[in-house]
Amino acid sequence: MNPSLRQMRAFVAVAKTGHFTLAAEYLHITQSALSGLIKELEQTLGTRLVDRSTRKIALTDIGRELYPLFSQMIDDLDGALANVADHTRLKKGIVRIAAPQLMSCTVLPEAIAAYRARHPDIQVRLADTAVESVIARTLSGEADFGIGPERDPAPTLHARQLFEMPFALVFPKGHELERQERVTWHDLSRYPFISLQGQFTERLLDDMHASLREVPAKPAHEVTFMTTALAMVSAGLGVTVCLPYAEPLATLYGLVMRPLEAPQLTRRFFVYTRPGRSLSPAAESFIDFLFEHVENMVAEVSVRQSPAR
Template sequence: MDLNLRDIRALVAVAEAGSFTRAAQRLHLSQPALTVQIRRLEEVVGARLFDRNSRNVALTPTGRELLPLLRKSLRDMESVLRDARAMGVGESGTIRIACLPTFAASVLPELIIGMKREVPRVAFEIRDVVASTVNALVRGEEADIGLTGGAGGAGGDWADPLLEVLHAGVDRLVAVCPRGHPLAKKRRVVPDDLARLPLVLTAPGTSVRAVVDAALGETGKTLEIACEPTYMMTAVAMVRGGLGVTILPETAREVRAEPGLVVRPIDHPAFVRPIALVKKRGRTLPAVTERFVERMRATMNAPR
């Protein structure tokens, strides 16, 4: 037979009240029920814990030695229960998210601030990585949710059978060039404009590059690729240095980080990166993560 929370709470109540009657009232129990709990605890311990007579109740030497230990156990177990209840209703916990760097550098900070105002005890583990790594982290359960892109369609037809799409949307791509560049004089650009220019494209394997390769491949022209950086900020720096024009998501803060550069929309439906919020199929999300997912959905639905 094991110790349980109710029996320990009964012993502490009797010890503090010095009376079975008063302790039973405090615990909202009948006196016989309280007596049964104390006897059960004594059986588990293998020793008498109270000396009783018609006028009072007193701890035995064994009871006096055990009382501080049991009080500590009671506090610890009640603390665990409070924490468990808080996690169960989404009032605490850790949100583990893997996401595209674009998202991490744009709307994620505001989302975290808003969540911390609502749930002060929430913690975050953030992995800002390319789409293929986002998917791998969610599949491997190193992240509970992922904001990924570059595969499947905006309607949620994502190829990975291990991932469940919680929300899907799109991220439109734009051309970024220096203010003095001929492309800057155009209100909108078309794929042929881009195909004849030196290009600074994000590295193969990134979600943006997959969309750009497919879209520019429709022109049938051989592309002049000046360089292929992994990070968008590096691409922006290369454009600033005059190496070429880059194509990035319009949500990326990097595209507006340099006052000497301008952004132009691309007049073609293929220049759209599908994005999706995913979790591992069949896995239950922590309640606090579910609350954060609702915030992310609202942000992804908001007009830009």
């Protein structure tokens, strides 16, 4: 016995309406097509389900027994299909993101707000964390995807480049560096350097030593979060370097951000996802939106950081 879904829907419609004509209208099929489906179902089950007469129909004992079962099965299936449709139409869903603390308080709040304006029924959950924890959260499944700088060695994740930006020097307003037309990495060596801990700064120092003769042998201060470094710069404890996407936050601290030259060192950021694991429609949609949002953000930052500004 293997009744089809169309046969069961036809039977439930007849049982609900008590009339072949009304049931056919409900299902948007002809009455003869409906009768054919009921006959096929009865042949499949090997028993009569509906007693027909010229005036009315009546369910047989077996028909009355099957009606609530078939009806519940169809309701459950329709509910599940509606749930899937809500996800695919972005009427429902959750997006879980792991991102460094600095990006989480600059780029991502605006991106999330703009995305929610388009898709208000999608929940976006942001886990702000240390740079070194982004990969772990993504690998463990705590996050649908992570956003972070390039890693060495490369993690066992699928990486798609989100943006590449040059480093900028950050110092307090009124600092003597503000009088210079341009600032270079050699200028950095004259002041206490406040850096982040971990691989992000290790890679930067390696790049500096490979490109320059005179660099800080060791940072004067090492902290976990860039917001701490910016606060220390604001307090006059030194200077720091970061990527220009953080310029709005630096401005809140009363700091100046200037492009670093000679040479121009850059850092790439990626969207990391687990290989072999499909993302939900909501997560895929948010990633697509994020690339669009960041492309516009990078263009705006480039204009602000241009020497001609």
